[in-house]
Amino acid sequence: MEVYQTTKLLLFLVLSLTGVQGNLTVFLAFIHIACSGQKWSPSDTITVNLSFTNLLLVTCRGVPQTLTAFGLKNLFNTPGCKFILFCFRTMRAASISLTFLLSISQSIIIAPASSRLAVLKKSLPRNLLCSLIWFWLLSGFTSIASILYTKAAEINATLSSFTLNLEYCFTVFPGKTVYEGTNIMVLVRDTTMIALMASASWYIVYILFKHRKQVKNICSSGHHRGVSAETRAAKAVITLVILYVIFFGIDNMIWIYTFSVPKVSTQITDTRVFFSLLYATIFPLVIILSNKKVSNSINYVMVLIKYKEAATAIVKDNKAHVSK
Incomplete structure (x- = not known):
């Protein structure tokens, strides 16, 4: 068990330090870009929101998990637990929503003039703020259960089968109906977002494939000018969506598994948390490598x-x- 605790401590410590430092670096880089007078694209606006979201996500989930692995107990009282869990759940929902929005906006940006999506290019910057506000409100609304049912962890407490044990906080649902209803709502929300962003990514791949064929023809005539910023951004979006589908797919599969067992082990919970933090940790690395x-x-x-x-x-x- 000591080997498991040591491994757990090292993994969450690396995730927390890398995730916080990476997302903070990307966020501050965009602030510097804005202060230097450079123009932001719609994708940049969504990306800076994603970096801020992932920064809070790692802080609210990774840091407490790391401190717990160090052996620290009773990190929060009940109001603190309600705040930290609501913040994490909201940031997690916002992360998937903003990744979906990023894939949709990039689809519109690279859409050819003959496409039906091309008519949305002019309205995209104008409607972007309303879209961001809508997704933030949706993320908070679907995370309200964290405020209603979360309380501070109690030593030697008797937990019902409808309790989520996070070690430092408990989320105690009042019954099976509320427990399953809340989880199904979140699962439907995540699955819908993933399906839509996967469809948008497929469209981006299709456009890039057509563009590649055109570039080959241009190269043969000697007029190729290199890879455009839109193409680099599109490839970055595809990478992020693939990572999201993999990591949060595993996260949601583990979540579905917890429905079928009366008591979830600590190892299962830790594994799910690990994969839910991986995307937020790798996200800034993808942005730094792809965004000039x-x-x-x-x-x-x-x-x-x-x-x-x-x-x-x-x-x-x-x-x-x-x-x-």
Whole structure:
């Protein structure tokens, strides 16, 4: 059991540190881009919302899970548990909703002029804010059970079969109907979003395939200018959707499994939490590697830091020589 606890501690520690640092870096990079006067695309607006969402998701779920693995108990009182669980559930729902919105917006952006989606290109920036607000409200509304039924963890408490034991907090549903109804609602929401984003990604792949054939013809005539920003963004969206389907697919399969057993073991819960955090952890790496504006912003800041360190070292050396 000590080997399991040590492994659990290391895995969640790596996930928490990587997820928080990565998403914070991407979020601050977009802030720097905005302050430098560069224009944001609709995809950039959704991506910065996703980085903020994943940052909170890892903070609200990964950090408490890591502290629990360290052996810390009673991290939160009941109001604290209600807040942290509601925040996590809302961020998890927002993460899948915004990934869906990102795939849809990218489908519209790369749609050819002859496509029916092309008519939505002009209205996309105008309707984006309303779409973001709608998905945030939907995420909060479908997570309201966390406020209603969550309480602080109790030592040696007798738990019913309709209780979610997170070690540091309990979510105690009042009965089978509420327990199954809440879980089915969330499952339908997630499954619908995944199906829609998968369909949007299939359309993006189809457009990219057609574009690749056109590029081959252009290359043969010597007029190829390289990969466009829209193509790079489309490939990044496809990568994110694939990762989302894999990680949250496993997460939801484990969730479905918990319906069929009277008591869920800690190992099963930890496995589900691990996969639910993987997407939020890998997300910033995909963005940094695929988004030139983000990578350039990070490189610019790193150069400034090195320049500042070099300047500080020179000033210290000059002071040392003067003092002699």
